[in-house]
Each structure stands twice: as structure tokens, then as C-alpha cells.
Amino acid sequence: MAANTYGSLPITIKTTTIVQNGLTQRIVETLHESASVPVVAINSVVSGLRVTSVQNDPETAGIVKQTVTYEGTTTSDLPTLPATTYESQGSMVELPIQQHPDWATTLKADWDEAKGEFKPTSAFYGMTSYIVGSVSVTRTEFFRSQPTDDYADIGTLETPGGGYTGTNKWLVISTSRRKLSEGLYSKEKTFLYSAKGWNTTIYS
Numbered sequence: 001m002a003a004n005t006y007g008s009l010p011i012t013i014k015t016t017t018i019v020q021n022g023l024t025q026r027i028v029e030t031l032h033e034s035a036s037v038p039v040v041a042i043n044s045v046v047s048g049l050r051v052t053s054v055q056n057d058p059e060t061a062g063i064v065k066q067t068v069t070y071e072g073t074t075t076s077d078l079p080t081l082p083a084t085t086y087e088s089q090g091s092m093v094e095l096p097i098q099q100h101p102d103w104a105t106t107l108k109a110d111w112d113e114a115k116g117e118f119k120p121t122s123a124f125y126g127m128t129s130y131i132v133g134s135v136s137v138t139r140t141e142f143f144r145s146q147p148t149d150d151y152a153d154i155g156t157l158e159t160p161g162g163g164y165t166g167t168n169k170w171l172v173i174s175t176s177r178r179k180l181s182e183g184l185y186s187k188e189k190t191f192l193y194s195a196k197g198w199n200t201t202i203y204s
Contacts, residue, residue: 009033009063024049026070037064048072073183081184082142086162091192093134099196100130136173137164138190142180147187150175157203160191168197 014029026049032038040054049070059065100107110122118124137160141147153172160170170191177187 010036010038013065024071024073027067028070029065029067031059032064032066034058034062034064037066040066040068045072046070081144084142084162085140086160086164087138087140088164089136089138091134091136092131093192093194094129094131095196096129097124097127132195134195135193136190137162137170137193138188140186140188143185143187144183146179146185147177149177150187150189153189155203157198157200158189158191160189164191164193166193166197168200168203169194171198171203 010030010032012028012030014027016027018025037056040051042051042054044051047070049072051068052071053067053069055067057065057067097103097107107118107124110118110124112119118127139160139162150172153175156172157168158170158172159165159167164170170193172189173192174190175188177185179185
């Protein structure tokens with residue numbers, strides 16, 4: 001390495017890093033002896049970033065300034081990966097009247113099995129279902145790369161986690177994925193709660 005007014009060469013004189021929406025652009029300026037300027041290939045990858053341009057400019061006699069621009073994403077340049085979130089929302093569920101808690105003790109006596117309805121003389125005549133309050137929970141997870149889809153999980157039983165518990169009480173009703181920015185993706189899955197529990201013959 002030669003000694004000069006800049007000190008020993010090669011030497012990095014400036015590094016500029018710009019991060020926007022998860023995309024990193026890094027510009028590195030170094031000084032080299034004219035006879036020892038390294039060859040940096042376009043599209044080569046250094047520390048996870050791709051070389052997009054290389055420029056060599058004479059600085060002083062025998063010295064060349066090399067400016068290399070890198071672009072891409074690196075985990076260290078990205079914001080901290082957000083923690084999984086859970087959002088609950090009240091809702092209503094319509095259930096068959098036979099699932100009512102008072103079916104066996106009160107309602108069944110007024111039911112006409114042959115016609116599949118309450119007897120005309122019953123106070124419940126015309127009712128085939130009832131509404132119960134419920135809650136849905138949407139779980140949002142975050143990833144660095146595109147996560148796999150969970151479409152096959154729709155209509156299956158799964159516990160959301162995050163403090164929401166109960167065996168066979170949570171039914172997956174929707175799922176989605178989205179790209180938020182470079183290196184940041186999310187996956188949402190919504191679960192519907194049934195206090196009585198979902199029928200495991202129908203849902204697995």
C-alpha cells in the first residue's frame with residue numbers, strides 16, 4: 001500500500017446509505033492507486049446488495065476515485081420486524097335451533113320431527129335457528145419474505161393463540177397475504193368463536 005497525502009491506499013473516503021420503504025441504496029467512494037483499481041462487476045452481490053453502477057474518476061496524479069452504487073435490501077437496514085398482533089371484534093352467529101341450550105329440556109317437546117318444524121300451537125312456531133353473540137379474532141403475523149398461503153385452512157379448527165384458547169371453539173373463516181414494503185410482508189388469519197364449540201364431524 002502506497003503512502004500519500006490521503007494516507008495508505010486503498011481507503012474509503014465516503015459511504016452514503018439511503019433507506020426508503022425497505023429498499024437500500026449504498027454509495028461507497030474509495031481511493032486507489034491508478035495501477036491497482038479493482039474490477040467490480042455490475043450485478044455482483046456484496047453483503048446482500050447488488051452492484052448497479054461503477055465509476056472510476058482520476059483524483060490526482062496516480063490516484064483514482066472509485067464510486068460503487070449498491071441497491072437491494074438487507075435485514076440490518078430494515079425496520080424491526082413487528083410483533084404478531086391480535087384484533088377482536090364482536091359478531092353474531094346463527095345456529096340451528098336444535099343447538100340451543102334449552103333444546104332438550106324445553107324446546108324439543110314442541111318440535112314436530114316429521115315436518116322438521118315447531119308445532120303450529122307452539123310459541124316457537126316458525127323458528128328454525130337462533131342468534132348468539134360471538135367474537136372474531138384476526139391474527140396478523142409479519143415476515144421478511146412472502147409467506148405461504150393458508151387458504152386450505154379456511155373451514156378448519158385452529159386456536160388463534162395470543163391468549164385466545166378453547167379446543168374446537170375457533171373456526172378459520174378467512175386468510176390473506178400482502179406486501180407492505182420491501183422486505184416486509186404480512187399474513188392475516190381470522191377466526192370465529194363458538195362458545196358451544198364447532199361440530200368436529202363437519203369441521204376438522
